[in-house]
Amino acid sequence: MGYNTRQREALLTYLSDAPGRHITVADVCAHFHERGEAIGTTTVYRQLERLVDEGLVSKYILDGNTPACFEYVGAQAHRRGGRGQACFHCKCERCGRLIHMQCDELEGIGAHLALNPMRTVFYGVCGDCRAADGEGGAV
Amino acid sequence: MGYNTRQREALLTYLSDAPGRHITVADVCAHFHERGEAIGTTTVYRQLERLVDEGLVSKYILDGNTPACFEYVGAQAHRRGGRGQACFHCKCERCGRLIHMQCDELEGIGAHLALNPMRTVFYGVCGDCRAADGEGGAV
DNA sequence: TTGCGTGCAAAGGTTTTGCATGGCA
DNA sequence: TGCCATGCAAAACCTTTGCACGCAA
Numbered sequence: 001m002g003y004n005t006r007q008r009e010a011l012l013t014y015l016s017d018a019p020g021r022h023i024t025v026a027d028v029c030a031h032f033h034e035r036g037e038a039i040g041t042t043t044v045y046r047q048l049e050r051l052v053d054e055g056l057v058s059k060y061i062l063d064g065n066t067p068a069c070f071e072y073v074g075a076q077a078h079r080r081g082g083r084g085q086a087c088f089h090c091k092c093e094r095c096g097r098l099i100h101m102q103c104d105e106l107e108g109i110g111a112h113l114a115l116n117p118m119r120t121v122f123y124g125v126c127g128d129c130r131a132a133d134g135e136g137g138a139v
Numbered sequence: 140m141g142y143n144t145r146q147r148e149a150l151l152t153y154l155s156d157a158p159g160r161h162i163t164v165a166d167v168c169a170h171f172h173e174r175g176e177a178i179g180t181t182t183v184y185r186q187l188e189r190l191v192d193e194g195l196v197s198k199y200i201l202d203g204n205t206p207a208c209f210e211y212v213g214a215q216a217h218r219r220g221g222r223g224q225a226c227f228h229c230k231c232e233r234c235g236r237l238i239h240m241q242c243d244e245l246e247g248i249g250a251h252l253a254l255n256p257m258r259t260v261f262y263g264v265c266g267d268c269r270a271a272d273g274e275g276g277a278v
Numbered sequence: 279t280t281g282c283g284t285g286c287a288a289a290g291g292t293t294t295t296g297c298a299t300g301g302c303a
Numbered sequence: 304t305g306c307c308a309t310g311c312a313a314a315a316c317c318t319t320t321g322c323a324c325g326c327a328a
Contacts, residue, residue, distance in 0.1 A: 003302050005308060040310040061202040093255060109244055115263035116232060123258035130253060142327050144283060179285040206317060
């Protein structure tokens with residue numbers, strides 16, 4: 001089911017060293033470029049696609065002019081697994097961060113509407129920014 | 140507050156003739172191209188941006204490789220207005236349709252988390268497709 | 279007349295594809 | 304050896320920007 005090349009090993013190590021972090025293709029290329037062991041952009045795209053197919057990595061597509069980001073989620077089952085499985089994300093329109101959203105109501109809605117957490121990205125204002133505004137909402 | 144050009148009038152007529160329909164820039168160009176009264180792509184982008192600013196049109200950004208789509212919503216207030224204001228959308232991963240989502244729980248969640256309906260697009264399976272599967276869920 | 283709108287051309291960005299080369303098994 | 308992975312170059316795609324021209328008011 002595919003070869004284990006140097007590039008694949010390096011990429012997988014890099015990703016799994018930071019589970020839950022949001023990493024773009026550009027991040028990956030820059031990381032290896034700095035260390036002198038460059039990987040071609042095309043290869044990064046293709047390996048990430050393979051890793052997504054294999055369930056080791058989740059891909060989150062943001063809006064059109066923003067690069068997609070990837071996240072190591074390990075080898076768990078996609079739904080109802082342990083920690084590390086796909087969860088919803090929210091892109092904060094104020095501070096720009098992409099944050100994990102864990103909220104029982106949200107999971108209920110998600111199940112009710114058969115939503116796909118791997119692709120659904122919310123746009124809104126994160127808890128920190130709302131707190132800074134003095135509204136005091138909690139995510 | 141801006142001129143009323145032939146292109147703007149034509150675009151506004153086209154959009155308002157189909158309120159609630161999801162229309163891309165390519166749709167607009169194709170429509171006018173067929174009728175021999177072509178409009179430049181750049182102009183469509185710029186006029187749509189103006190219409191969004193004016194609140195007559197809502198813009199929905201789907202995933203990275205999909206063109207944004209626009210929808211005539213009339214001259215209502217953005218939030219808590221009458222029918223036609225911005226609402227959440229769901230892109231069905233089975234049939235590909237982009238459907239309006241109206242659901243009290245969802246609006247509650249959206250307000251709770253300060254979500255932006257103009258940009259938040261859910262990915263999941265629409266009610267029709269789930270019904271066809273015999274699961275019988277309702278949106 | 280003044281200033282905005284238009285639209286061609288070109289650039290911006292991310293992602294995909296063609297193809298020859300190189301490495302895994 | 305056979306097949307897949309690699310990576311350069313180029314294309315595809317949507318969108319934005321530069322600039323000269325034209326039209327609205």
